[in-house]
Amino acid sequence: MLRIAIQSKGRLNEESLSLLQDIGIEVDAPKRKLLSKSQTFPLEALYLRDDDIPHVVAGGTATLGIVGLNELEERGADVDILARLGFGACRLSLAVPKGEDYEGPAWFSGRRIATSYPNILRKYLDDKGIDAKIEVITGSVEIGPAIGIADAIFDIVSSGGTLVSNGLKEVERVFESEAVLISNDNLSEEEEKLLAEMMFRFESVKVSRGKKYILMNIPRASVEEAIRILPAMRSPTVLPLAAEGWCSLHSVVNASDLWEKIRQLKAIGAEGILVLGVDKIIP
Ligand code: PRT
Ligand code: ZN
Secondary structure (H helix, E strand, O other): OEEEEEEOOOOOHHHHHHHHHHOOOOOOOOOOOOEEEOOOOOEEEEEEOHHHHHHHHHOOOOOEEEEEHHHHHHHOOOOEEEEEOOOOOEEEEEEEEOOOOOOOHHHHOOOEEEEOOHHHHHHHHHHHOOOOEEEEOOOOHHHHHHHOOOOEEEEEEOOOHHHHHOOEEEEEEEEEEOEEEEEOOOOOHHHHHHHHHHHHHHHHHHHHOOEEEEEEEEEHHHHHHHHHHOOOOOOOEEEEOOOOOEEEEEEEEEHHHHHHHHHHHHHOOOEEEEEEEOOOOOO
């Protein structure tokens, strides 16, 4: 059986569970339980604080884990990164009080920087040859300058709203992060097999993200032009309609191109266009 370490509560919990659900693995949400065994796949979820996930996976207590790349980088655990998961996106940035005249990283020389990510910050400062003092604090880093324990901060930024409301401005983006799937690097043959099945399912969900299924009626005379507009995985499906001179055409498109494709298809006479979500794509 596989065991996956998941954040018990916090920003990554919900999307981690819904990712498992998308690949057919149902586990109970963490209430007071630390472990929850799936009834639909040989896997159990182990609910932890995100800080503990890298080491629990590296040490083998869990086979897999879902954690922010920022935590992994900070803790330096020896694990394999299997996939970037496309959620929990954020960055680690340096920010200074908004009135400061900031012209470049040299500003930080001799200053105090508050952070919960001393290792990533230390590496950045060393690379730049900057001698600054790192003040490690574990929560509410953003209030550091206001209460006088630091001149600047190094913290997670997503929308940037927290910086603004604390009178700070982001001046250096140091590390880009998102949730990643990690594994222990020493799996048994049986575990490898289960993991391969999970990764196969996971790929099919990933490929389907951002895709739409589109079907429409189109005059037979426009079919070739429509096929040029809508390249599908192999080629679009074209079915004759009972009405003389008309076809039904089905294809898969990127959601980002959808409206432009619809505009082009309407221009060549497409009617009754239906757009549906795509759940899985098995190539
Ligand atoms: O209890 P536990 O230790 O498990 O949770 P935690 O409090 O340490 O972590 P949590 O749940 O806050 O975040 C988990 C992970 O989510 C982080 O390690 C990041 O990988 C990722 N993540 C993504 C974020 C954010 N976005 C984010 N915005 N983590 C924290 N924030 C903070 C940010 O620091 C700021 O204070 O949210 C606040 C709002 O950000 P803005 O820029 O949108 O205002
Ligand atoms: Zn944490």
